[in-house]
Amino acid sequence: MAADTLFQRITDYANRADPYPLYAELRENGVARQDDGSYLVGTYHEIAALLHDPRISSDRRQRTVPDGAAGTDEGVPPSFIGLDDPEHHRLRGMAMRSFGPPHTPDRIDGMHEDITRIVRDLLAGLADKERIDVVDDFAYPLPVTVICRLLGVPAEDEPRFREWSDAIVAGFDPTPDEDPAERQRAGTEARKTMALYLGDLAERRRGHPSGDMLSAFVNDAGPEGQLTPLETMATGVLLLIAGHETTVNLITNGMLTLLRHPDALARLRREPELMPLAVEELLRFEPPVQMLPQRTPLADIEVAGRTIPKGSPLILMLAAGNRDPQRFADADRFDPAREDNQHLGFGSGVHSCFGAPLARLETQIALHELIRHLDTPRLIEDPPEYRRSPVLRGPRHLLIGRG
């Protein structure tokens, strides 16, 4: 089939369970122009170079084609994931102040016991179930509980923000064959609602800090000053969505991959110290964020011998780069002890994943405890039912039996 329909085929729900043959086709085509004027890049070295290229913008407002997902000027401003330096750097740095080094180096390490306790409590609740849904029973509640504690959001409000989060994710789903206008409108509306909710939570902590990140945003001023109320809202929404929608896929894709590779599962049981390397391999082999759909060149740029015009939608297929045989030996093989593994699972460059250390720790602990808890787990349905999004890709349910 023609390379100019690749994006349509990749986003087609029928291909969600196994997009990897399409990614191979994309790599063979180098840069693939789509008939709507957007460009796909799927080879490792080209993606890595573009992620470090200051001529590539993350701000959708730089696009010359109409782009509904950019939202409107009214409402909540873009968060740092959708901004360029210096604004991106300023906002990310201010958010980092209460999350990690140099200002708060012990935050993530200090959550180790908490995460382990949450994981064990979830598993204890499953002890008498013959069938487990890894998503609903385990991989979803864990990161949600963790991000709620970290931000200072009451976990009992989860049903409310789950609904908003679903609408926001659907709003930036780039699937071209559906009419996106209504989804984007609903997504913008949900983002506004979530922003007001988080803004209100943060304001109530002004002057009454409770040790969480929302408290820090409104009480703790660094050399760059403090986040404004609108910046607090935009940053809060970003972190809540990211904490909500990505780690669930990493854990679930991880368990699915281990069940499909019983040798790897057995090896991790014997050698639990391999888990950190195995999680890196999962980030390469089945990354929870499959693509970065919101890049735009600020000038005409040349990539692999083709010119991508200024203002064109540029889509970087991280999951395709992660399987590039030009970069990785035996790229389609899952090797839990792979040493040379500079994968693109968390992106690269200035926008590389803000929450990466937390996602790593949560997944390492979650998979370690889960495979210890289950003696002879088996997949009940393979492939499982997938979620809609081609960007944040992972199973909607993952049913396993105890043996």
Next chain:
Amino acid sequence: MHIVVDLNRCQGYAQCAFLAPGVFTMHGEESLLYTPVVPEEQRERVRRAVAACPVQAILVGEEAGTGAR
């Protein structure tokens, strides 16, 4: 366990300083200090840090002992 960080390769992603803050410390946004001889109780954390480094700049010797001393 001994470690060496290739500071030419290090790009300041700070994953090590998140995951093993007792061994790796950021000073400002880019400069990294670390303890080359890893205490026993930090080994698991250092393994996490080594695996997480996006540029694979942390080199480990289980007993880099004699030469390094």
